Amino acid sequence: MKAIVITAALALAGASTAVAAGELGDNCAWGVVNGKKVKTDCAVTQMGPDGKTYCFSNEQVKWLFMADLEGNIRKANDSYKK
Template sequence: MKKLLLASAMAGAVLFATAATAATTGEYDNMCTMGLALGQDVETDCSINAEVDGKTYCFGNETAKTLFMKDPAGNLAKADTYYKSKH
């Protein structure tokens, strides 16, 4: 019985570790797209993200995502210009 419980616990740990490492990958090296549009490098884990035209964009928080979504095309143009000039 102990061997069965141990095997189940180990299998659960492997599944949890796999899920934790399967993070979302976004454009701009996972930096906050709204931050870039405002001329700032803000690193994120991309847990807050949005898809625009088939591409995933990351945000540092929900407020940044909300602001970005008010003008996605304009904010993407600003973010792209800033990112290309600094990276």
């Protein structure tokens, strides 16, 4: 029984480290706000208040995006549609 619990815990831990697909075609959300499409591997992400995952090229631009999260989500969505 103990081995089953450990195996299940390891499986869950592995599942939680999987990289999630993001909004905006996996492009850096901050880049999209600024009119650029920069593909990312979604290693740096943030879940928005809309429950969607936004990807970033690095932590620095993630925090720039977070400074006005809802406004930047709106801008990114508008820019991405164009």
